[in-house]
Amino acid sequence: xxxxxxxxxxxxxxxxxxxxxxxxxxxxxxDVARDEPHRVSRVYLTEPVGGVSQDDFWNVVxxxxxxxxxKELLNRLRAAEARAERLREVRWGPRTLDVDLxxxxxxxxxxxxxxxxxxxxxxxxxxxxxxxELRPEWVSDEDVERAEGEVHILGTLEDVQ
Numbered sequence: 001x002x003x004x005x006x007x008x009x010x011x012x013x014x015x016x017x018x019x020x021x022x023x024x025x026x027x028x029x030x031d032v033a034r035d036e037p038h039r040v041s042r043v044y045l046t047e048p049v050g051g052v053s054q055d056d057f058w059n060v061v062x063x064x065x066x067x068x069x070x071k072e073l074l075n076r077l078r079a080a081e082a083r084a085e086r087l088r089e090v091r092w093g094p095r096t097l098d099v100d101l102x103x104x105x106x107x108x109x110x111x112x113x114x115x116x117x118x119x120x121x122x123x124x125x126x127x128x129x130x131x132x133e134l135r136p137e138w139v140s141d142e143d144v145e146r147a148e149g150e151v152h153i154l155g156t157l158e159d160v161q
Contacts, residue, residue: 005067009105011134012064012077013127015098016084017048017057022160024084024097029062029157031080032073032099037065041130043154049124054094060157061102061130073101102127103138125149 012032016024022043029040041061048054066073077099084097125147132139154160 007065007067010064010066010068010073010101011103011105011131012062013059013098013100013102013124013130014062015046015057015059015126016096017055018094018096021058022157025058025060026157027084028080028097028099029060031083032062032076033064034076036068039063039134040157041133043157043160044126044130044151045154046126046151047149049126049149052094057126058154058160059126059130059151061127061134063134070101077101100127102131123148125151 014025014028014032016028018024025043029038039062044059046057046059048057068076080099081097086096086098125144126149128139128144128147129151132144
């Protein structure tokens with residue numbers, strides 16, 4: 001009897017504050033989700049976190065229903081960043097595309113290469129606000145209020161330019 005395929009929902013945060021932000025986010029969603037079932041939050045305009053002076057970000061949260069193992073998902077997000085020609089010159093600095101694996105629906109990882117849930121996601125309003133759209137039971141009003149950064153809804157990924 002073949003092994004049962006386990007599908008789980010995985011949540012990614014994608015952000016961009018350089019160049020054609022809408023294109024980088026759309027391409028990032030495509031590259032990470034591939035042909036698997038997925039949902040995307042609305043796009044949020046968010047102020048940068050981390051103290052580096054830079055332009056505001058556009059952020060979304062992507063939910064992917066997948067059987068892919070954690071390392072494959074890590075490779076997908078790294079490949080999406082590479083295709084966007086992301087440079088890592090300044091920590092928390094400007095970037096064409098930043099992709100983080102934020103949460104699994106029902107799994108954690110303490111692998112040094114991939115810590116899930118993301119260790120700082122609850123501190124970041126730019127993650128919590130769009131995540132609440134997709135999983136409201138995970139994020140309370142108080143969680144969003146305690147988190148750092150201002151956020152404003154821009155619209156859907158299909159509508160923003």
